[in-house]
Amino acid sequence: MDRNAPASTLVLDAKDVGRRPGSMHEVDLQAEAPADFGTEVLSVPQGQSMGLQVRMESVHEGVLVTGTVSATAVGACVRCLDDLDLPVDTRFQELFVWPDRAKHHREVDAEADEQDEHQIEDDRIDLEPVLRDAVLPNLPFQPVCRDDCPGLCSECGARLADDPEHHHEQIDPRWAALEALAPLASDAGTEDNEEKRN
Ligand SMILES: [Zn+2]
Ligand SMILES: [Zn+2]
Numbered sequence: 001m002d003r004n005a006p007a008s009t010l011v012l013d014a015k016d017v018g019r020r021p022g023s024m025h026e027v028d029l030q031a032e033a034p035a036d037f038g039t040e041v042l043s044v045p046q047g048q049s050m051g052l053q054v055r056m057e058s059v060h061e062g063v064l065v066t067g068t069v070s071a072t073a074v075g076a077c078v079r080c081l082d083d084l085d086l087p088v089d090t091r092f093q094e095l096f097v098w099p100d101r102a103k104h105h106r107e108v109d110a111e112a113d114e115q116d117e118h119q120i121e122d123d124r125i126d127l128e129p130v131l132r133d134a135v136l137p138n139l140p141f142q143p144v145c146r147d148d149c150p151g152l153c154s155e156c157g158a159r160l161a162d163d164p165e166h167h168h169e170q171i172d173p174r175w176a177a178l179e180a181l182a183p184l185a186s187d188a189g190t191e192d193n194e195e196k197r198n
Contacts, residue, residue, distance in 0.1 A: 012125040017056040025056045042075035062097040078142045079151030092134035
């Protein structure tokens, strides 16, 4: 991370809670969504406001951050391709380790490898990777505008929600060939009219 970049609002200040185990700091804040905060089909637009409710607790090794992130993801229905909004309301919890504690932490907890570990750097607690890990895997892979969205007609692409009766006559190609050879007599008028309507 570029140390000279202006502090993002997704960064907490560890000094707010301090190093005395047991101390606690709670904060509600609004942060702008970072770039690419979502999947290919659904994402929170960059710069859009996200609500964060955060509790920081000082523990022996670092700061335990627990919270909720609320935002609105936008995308398109996979069935009818209409735009859709999806409220995001996700809980997260992560331990941020003091740098001087990090090595010890890894020795105690063999499962915690360096990559998964979140460190406090220069008193900064960067929530962005934690929010990504909490939110992105929970976004629906195939979002729909509503559970019973009928989607599009496979024949012509019309929106079936606008026209629930929509259908196409399935004419057996063999009969179609016969009809072409011998135009139907007047007693088959009904069928004839139906064909013209389509
Ligand atoms: Zn739809
Ligand atoms: Zn159609």
